[in-house]
Amino acid sequence: MTQPEFEPRDFRNALGKFPTGVTIITTKNESGELIGMTASSFNTVSLNPPLILWSIDKGARSLPSFGEGHHFAVHVLSEHQQDLSNTFATKSEDKFAGLDVTFGIGEVPLLPEFNARFQCVCQHEYDGGDHVILVGRVLDYETADCNKPLVFHSGSYAKVSHE
Secondary structure: OOOOOOOHHHHHHHHOOOOEEOEEEEEEOOOOOEEEEEEOOOEEEEOOOOEEEEEEEOOOOOHHHOOOOOEEEEEEOEHHHHHHHHHHOOOOOOOOOOOOOEEOHHHOEEOOOOOEEEEEEEEEEEEEOOEEEEEEEEEEEEEOOOOOEOEEEOOEEEOOOOO
16 A cells, blocks of 8 residues: 655644644653653543553653553643643653642552543553554543633644533
């Protein structure tokens, strides 16, 4: 099969027309370091068994901390958490500084604020081109009061309006 030739920036812009929610995925690596990253590639897979998925760039330094058998937590963000999203989207050394972190299943770091939070264990790992697709089995979840979600659309944060 012939691979179509796309201009990468144009293709990325076309994909950006689909609004996505914004999440922070957290875990702890083998040496006990807290790991966290912003991701908008989160999606549901199955209600029974309860499965979710997200993807991570193959070049990400934190990739070895995720994967089959590793625990992680997905925090669905509220619209007022844009600064937190930006912090976890950087390569800074201590993204957790100043946060009142608790620890959940598998000793993964849990952030104090969220719209929804899913504690998972990675059940499957698939090749996804320049990303790895991780399927997590949900072991526990929580929701907060109905806050408006943090949304990303066309390369920037966007607001949701309920009418």
